[in-house]
Amino acid sequence: MIKQIAVLPGDGIGPEVTEEAVRLLEEVGKQFGHTFQFQFADIGGCALDKTGTPLPEETLQICRESDAILLGAVGGPKWDHGPGEKRPEAGLLKLRKALQLYANLRPVIVFPALVNASTLKPEVLEGVNLMIIRELTGGLYFGQPRGRKETDEGLAVVDTLYYTEAEIERVLRKAFEIARLRKKHLVSVDKANVLDSSRLWRETADRIGKEYPDVKLEHMLVDNAAMQLIRRPGQFDTVVTENMFGDILSDEAAMLSGSLGMLPSASLSDSGPGLYEPVHGSAPDIAGQNLANPLATFLSVAMMLKYSFNLEQEAQAIEQAIHKVLEDGYRTRDLAQEGERYLTTTEMGEKVRAYLKQEVPS
Numbered sequence: 001m002i003k004q005i006a007v008l009p010g011d012g013i014g015p016e017v018t019e020e021a022v023r024l025l026e027e028v029g030k031q032f033g034h035t036f037q038f039q040f041a042d043i044g045g046c047a048l049d050k051t052g053t054p055l056p057e058e059t060l061q062i063c064r065e066s067d068a069i070l071l072g073a074v075g076g077p078k079w080d081h082g083p084g085e086k087r088p089e090a091g092l093l094k095l096r097k098a099l100q101l102y103a104n105l106r107p108v109i110v111f112p113a114l115v116n117a118s119t120l121k122p123e124v125l126e127g128v129n130l131m132i133i134r135e136l137t138g139g140l141y142f143g144q145p146r147g148r149k150e151t152d153e154g155l156a157v158v159d160t161l162y163y164t165e166a167e168i169e170r171v172l173r174k175a176f177e178i179a180r181l182r183k184k185h186l187v188s189v190d191k192a193n194v195l196d197s198s199r200l201w202r203e204t205a206d207r208i209g210k211e212y213p214d215v216k217l218e219h220m221l222v223d224n225a226a227m228q229l230i231r232r233p234g235q236f237d238t239v240v241t242e243n244m245f246g247d248i249l250s251d252e253a254a255m256l257s258g259s260l261g262m263l264p265s266a267s268l269s270d271s272g273p274g275l276y277e278p279v280h281g282s283a284p285d286i287a288g289q290n291l292a293n294p295l296a297t298f299l300s301v302a303m304m305l306k307y308s309f310n311l312e313q314e315a316q317a318i319e320q321a322i323h324k325v326l327e328d329g330y331r332t333r334d335l336a337q338e339g340e341r342y343l344t345t346t347e348m349g350e351k352v353r354a355y356l357k358q359e360v361p362s
């Protein structure tokens, strides 16, 4: 199989983790007989510095023409003071919107070897395997009007939470389809006791749910969901929610897996390339030190192989390699216990590639 992959390393630890992910893809190609062709392009702060815009037209074009997109992370303190459209994050949001990547899949898996890496009790974490589906192209992130203005009462500011019924419906359908392939239990998270947008979300979920009688639909208010995720995460199988709630709940859920450095994501549309990126950001505090955990990006590569290329066996080989590396006690710094030895980003990359070779039947 020959596939074109757009690689957008971005800022901070983005280039460090994507470099290892590209090496991993090359190894998968070698082992399984595929050719992955990479086209590198700028996004975020590095693009702003070079071109004055966080998503240059050329980058968008490269993305549109590829079979899948791999992204590291964008942002950092250097660019934190610019106006909204001159921030690195605006480039990522524009890319998601331009490609209509409305369904953001964020699986949270607790690897048995990492049960002790979390601050939660092992018995609470055992067997946790949930999928958060976050709406990614609507809500507060994109609603208009937004911005600041001077009023008689001084400075005022507005952000708008806007959703059409069609936007809500398409992501809910995706969530029901995914839940159907999992344990057929879907928790829809909203704030229907306060927000009109959530009330429409809940009504739509109930309506669509009738078409999926085999899937058990439950509604949960977001504040309770945030608490339940920590109290008893095992009660969740598939979770669907709007953009902002999903952003926050997924970072929270990352701590079940031991580190934000373990959470991958896939952002999908109805047609066109999918975008694969770790859930974490550019981690300015550790950038440039070879300390980042690349496993979230590796797991995102596995999602790319599965969802965009239908290469199930190859994806499983990556997941198994990671599983075994962790079982054998290898850790990056974020996962290591106090005083425990840990691997650098590049060493972890090497280790996973070496284990991958053992996963491939000769």
Ligand SMILES: NC(=O)c1ccc[n+]([C@@H]2O[C@H](COP(=O)([O-])OP(=O)(O)OC[C@H]3O[C@@H](n4cnc5c(N)ncnc54)[C@H](O)[C@@H]3O)[C@@H](O)[C@H]2O)c1
Pocket: 013, 072, 073, 074, 075, 076, 077, 089, 092, 260, 261, 277, 278, 279, 280, 281, 282, 283, 284, 285, 286, 291, 292, 293, 294, 296, 334
């Ligand atoms: N998708 C993205 O590109 C994305 C996502 C989140 C945040 N950001 C941006 O990143 C910048 C920093 O944001 P932040 O500090 O709030 O969040 P962050 O996710 O970058 O970092 C939060 C904490 O987690 C740690 N961490 C994150 N990824 C790690 C990894 N792979 N290995 C080890 N430790 C890791 C960091 O060191 C930091 O202590 C901001 O500009 C933000 O907007 C970008």
Ligand SMILES: CC(C)[C@H](C(=O)O)[C@@H](O)C(=O)O
Pocket: 075, 089, 092, 093, 247, 279, 281
């Ligand atoms: C960087 C930022 C715009 C982004 C988001 O909020 O979607 C990030 O936090 C994420 O989770 O991918």
Ligand SMILES: [Mg+2]
Pocket: 247, 248, 251, 279
């Ligand atoms: Mg986030």
